[in-house]
Amino acid sequence: MNVVRAAAAAAAVGIAVVLQVSVFPHLAWDGIVPDLCLLVVVGAALTRGAQFAVVLGFGAGVVLDLAPPADHVAGRWALALVLVGYVAGRVRQEARPSAGTVVATVAASSFVGTSVFALSGLLLDDPALGVPQLLEVIVVALLWDLLLTPLVLPAVMAVFRRLEPDRSLA
Amino acid sequence: MRSPDWRRDRRHDRLRATRERRWRTPGEGPQPSPALLVALVLACLTLMTLDQAGDGSPLDPARRAAGEVFGPVEVAADTAVRPFTEVSGWFRSRNSMQDDLIALQAENSRLKSDLATQGYNRNRLEEYDGLTAAARSLGYDLVPARVVGLGPSQSFSSTVTIDAGSDAGIHPDLTVVNNDGLVGRVLRVTRSTATVLLIVDADSVVGGRVGESMEVGFLHGRGVLGNDGRLDLELVDQTAVPAKHDAVVTWGSEAGGPYVSGVPVGRVTSVYSSLRESSQRAVIDPFVDFGTLDLVGVVVPSGTPSDRAVIESSGGLR
Numbered sequence: 001m002n003v004v005r006a007a008a009a010a011a012a013v014g015i016a017v018v019l020q021v022s023v024f025p026h027l028a029w030d031g032i033v034p035d036l037c038l039l040v041v042v043g044a045a046l047t048r049g050a051q052f053a054v055v056l057g058f059g060a061g062v063v064l065d066l067a068p069p070a071d072h073v074a075g076r077w078a079l080a081l082v083l084v085g086y087v088a089g090r091v092r093q094e095a096r097p098s099a100g101t102v103v104a105t106v107a108a109s110s111f112v113g114t115s116v117f118a119l120s121g122l123l124l125d126d127p128a129l130g131v132p133q134l135l136e137v138i139v140v141a142l143l144w145d146l147l148l149t150p151l152v153l154p155a156v157m158a159v160f161r162r163l164e165p166d167r168s169l170a
Numbered sequence: 171m172r173s174p175d176w177r178r179d180r181r182h183d184r185l186r187a188t189r190e191r192r193w194r195t196p197g198e199g200p201q202p203s204p205a206l207l208v209a210l211v212l213a214c215l216t217l218m219t220l221d222q223a224g225d226g227s228p229l230d231p232a233r234r235a236a237g238e239v240f241g242p243v244e245v246a247a248d249t250a251v252r253p254f255t256e257v258s259g260w261f262r263s264r265n266s267m268q269d270d271l272i273a274l275q276a277e278n279s280r281l282k283s284d285l286a287t288q289g290y291n292r293n294r295l296e297e298y299d300g301l302t303a304a305a306r307s308l309g310y311d312l313v314p315a316r317v318v319g320l321g322p323s324q325s326f327s328s329t330v331t332i333d334a335g336s337d338a339g340i341h342p343d344l345t346v347v348n349n350d351g352l353v354g355r356v357l358r359v360t361r362s363t364a365t366v367l368l369i370v371d372a373d374s375v376v377g378g379r380v381g382e383s384m385e386v387g388f389l390h391g392r393g394v395l396g397n398d399g400r401l402d403l404e405l406v407d408q409t410a411v412p413a414k415h416d417a418v419v420t421w422g423s424e425a426g427g428p429y430v431s432g433v434p435v436g437r438v439t440s441v442y443s444s445l446r447e448s449s450q451r452a453v454i455d456p457f458v459d460f461g462t463l464d465l466v467g468v469v470v471p472s473g474t475p476s477d478r479a480v481i482e483s484s485g486g487l488r
Contacts (some may be wrong), residue, residue, distance in 0.1 A: 022247040025320035031395035032323040069329035069365045075217025141427035
């Protein structure tokens with residue numbers, strides 16, 4: 001079961017990365033696309049808790065950092081998604097989270113994730129960009145993530161819940 | 171009288187209490203052990219430190235391996251969605267076509283007037299180009315490629331993946347162009363894909379030359395991809411003032427790498443002088459529309475072996 005779970009998580013992350021890089025740019029607004037990897041990590045956090053989500057966040061972040069055409073300093077998305085896994089895992093409830101809780105968690109996670117990534121860039125001087133530009137990207141990414149939440153999160157959460165039926169019944 | 175209501179209230183209170191307790195202690199499931207969290211954060215910091223080291227980062231083999239895995243998948247995903255993305259082009263309304271027609275007519279008349287007034291300058295420019303022995307700028311071939319992946323703006327770097335790699339004769343530090351002008355340069359390659367740094371990236375610096383005055387300078391990207399994607403031109407000669415609508419071409423460097431000379435980059439839209447840096451800065455609107463980038467060509471030395479048809483400098487296919 002553990003192997004199946006890891007394989008499913010890896011597949012979800014891989015699909016998210018490829019969609020984010022190859023398919024969504026056709027719909028992008030100024031090059032800003034939905035953070036599908038972040039949505040997968042939030043889904044995992046809401047169903048399986050923070051312990052699993054921080055590990056998954058690290059893995060997904062490293063893939064985002066290394067898969068082409070990424071060119072920023074590696075480890076930045078990994079750090080951002082580890083923190084997202086932690087934050088989203090804090091609001092996990094035993095019962096199924098209500099739609100409002102899910103949307104609020106996605107909004108908070110998207111803001112935290114993109115902001116941490118942008119701040120790490122400011123610290124490392126990786127892209128020399130101004131704060132207004134960073135804020136614009138953060139806000140648009142947040143709106144994209146909220147738009148995609150009803151389409152992506154139910155499926156992701158169903159997958160992760162099915163992989164561990166004993167806990168979902170509790 | 172009080173018994174059923176009272177009992178129901180009690181049950182209700184207990185229910186609410188459990189719900190509130192549940193709400194107060196969220197995430198009763200496995201919380202991450204602090205050691206795990208610290209270990210992961212330290213791992214991220216280690217990755218950043220390793221990768222920040224500059225040229226020849228220890229993570230290059232890992233990037234290459236990820237590219238070998240994800241590159242072909244990105245090519246496949248792009249091939250799968252391409253029919254759908256092109257459908258939107260068939261449903262363009264008559265209005266939008268009329269708008270296009272008007273815009274094109276305006277551009278045509280503007281180009282005609284440009285041609286009439288600037289013929290002399292253009293001839294002189296061609297003479298200079300011939301004189302400065304740009305023999306290297308002759309005899310280049312183009313490897314055609316399609317953009318199959320675009321880095322998200324959330325990553326704040328403007329890079330794309332193209333579906334031609336080392337098998338197609340591509341290696342790092344080659345110039346990438348399209349029909350309109352300069353696109354960028356190749357950063358790294360895998361067997362079947364390559365990563366291209368666009369000239370609008372904040373890290374990109376291109377040697378540029380103002381076509382009218384032959385003044386040289388450096389073009390810095392602003393890191394914005396969309397319609398307001400612009401470049402800043404900083405001229406070496408601080409007394410030179412580029413005029414509005416002047417065209418800027420690449421300056422080129424020794425052995426044609428990373429940028430070959432004479433590729434059109436963009437047009438000057440505004441000029442301002444900065445007292446602090448005692449130099450003239452001009453804002454350049456690139457000819458290439460980076461939001462809808464698709465078919466590009468990679469400039470390779472003629473005779474490069476490739477896995478696909480190569481466009482020769484004479485215009486033929488090989």
